[in-house]
Amino acid sequence: MPTPKVKAADFFLPFGRIGKSAAGILLAGELILALVAWQLSGGGLLPTPSRVLTSMTKILSESYFFDNFFSTLGLVLQAMGLSIVIAMVVSYLYLIPVFTPIARFIMKCRYLTLTGLIFLFTLLTSNGHSLKISLLIFGIVPFFVTSLVSVIDSIDKAEFELCKSLRMTNWEAWWEVVILGQLDQVFEVMRQNFAISWIMITMVEGLNMSEGGLGAMLIKSNKYIDLGSVFGILVIIFFIGVCSDYLLGMLRKWFFPYTTFNTRN
Amino acid sequence: MLDYKKEKLLLKASNINLKYDTRQILRDVNFEIFNVTRPDVIQGQVISLIGRSGIGKTQLFKILSGLIQPTSGTVLIGEEQRPVVAGEVGVIPQNYILFKHRTIYNNLKIGLANSGRKLSENEAKDIIEDHAKQFDLQDHLKKFPAQLSGGQRQRVSILQQVLTGNKFILLDEPFSGLDPIVKDKVDELLMKVSHLNEENTLIIVSHDIINTLALSDTAFILAQEPGKEGATITEVVDLMAMGYAWRPGIKADHTFLDLVLNIKSKL
Structure with missing residues (x-):
């Protein structure tokens, strides 16, 4: 089928269809414009893209960067893994009346600030690493549970009725519809919330800098007002986050191929 | 008359x-x-x-x-x-609900598994394939529900209930x-x-x-x-x-x- 010609007006219309190649050109064009605007407006306190690029190259060529990077990655993966397990258990139990208030309370913990609880967590944990993991879990789990419970709440009631009509017990229906049926959504929630943990990690690493990490690097550079390095690290963190997001998206398609099909009428 | x-x-x-x-x-x-x-x-x-x-x-x-x-x-x-x-009593809702994470074969299998009949894997496979043929679904057993048209999903939904034995x-x-x-x-x-x-x-x-x-x-x-x-x-x-x-x-x-x-x- 021939590709329809893209008109300039399509770029400005709501629901305008511009095709993949035009979208790619648009993205590249806007990126270049943003960089040019940044380059032209920088030079004072704000480092220019060329200065950030120089800093990034320097940071990436230092061996300590990789030590810090792996320290951060290890911490985030450990915290994410534990948070997912805790959030899944809490969310799956949410449909059992006795556990519902607990799940609801954990969801509301999104409104608690971590800063006020640092002292309590310091008393409760034995070392800096445990402190960071505990804070991350405490910060991530309420967001995870909120998203997962929202997925569970949006399940079509007819799916449970189908289970009943197929003579399944309540536990079997729960397993089939809530656990197996929503695994792809759990993965999606995990992908979306990975960004939260990635943002929180830099803050938490600042609390205990002995293990290093990208957060510790960022704080040190801030302290010496080395804004070229600060922006360099920020850009690196941003790219790692974007790549992880893409990777998790690909893994979801691979593990759950049915999510790639649009339901036909 | x-x-x-x-x-x-x-x-x-x-x-x-x-x-x-x-x-x-x-x-x-x-x-x-x-x-x-x-x-x-x-x-x-x-x-x-x-x-x-x-x-x-x-x-x-x-x-x-x-x-x-x-x-x-x-x-x-x-x-x-x-x-x-x-x-x-088998139920076929208006929008032909099926388990989206299961293939058509496995959707039918879950119906048969709850029929109360004790069947080996091969017996179950034969029954499913035989019924799928009768309902013109034999070419769709490996697909997921989202890949089927509304009419095909309706057939799967009915067959699922038939296999349950209702x-x-x-x-x-x-x-x-x-x-x-x-x-x-x-x-x-x-x-x-x-x-x-x-x-x-x-x-x-x-x-x-x-x-x-x-x-x-x-x-x-x-x-x-x-x-x-x-x-x-x-x-x-x-x-x-x-x-x-x-x-x-x-x-x-x-x-x-x-x-x-x-x-x-x-x-």
């Missing part, structure tokens, strides 16, 4: 009332379904519950399948006339949103299910009068009586006694079309 006999009672709905708060949805719904036999023909029953949209058909559908309990009244099924329990199958608006050619295919499919077993009883809940009546042997009209709140059975149409049942091409018969118009005026 058609040669048939009404034999044992298969389903009895007695004094079904359904209220939500003070709103009466269903009022004193009473009807009976009998096993109809014909000489030299293995054929189940096709019953229709016809009513306007929003009259309470779906609520009655859920009560008949044991998915919800009425405010008062009973639904008794089987030869021993026991109260209906969810799982004894003799009663309730269908909610099976003709909804289908074009005339596909509607004819649904007719054929439902007749096929009906012919699988003498006691198979299809209960079609619909507002599509012509297509539903053309398939049925008995129709119950669900409507509101003047001045009374809540829908009830206002008329029983015995299509067998009228000579309209089991007649292919009945949709073109002008006396049948008059009957359709007559029923339409009463809804």
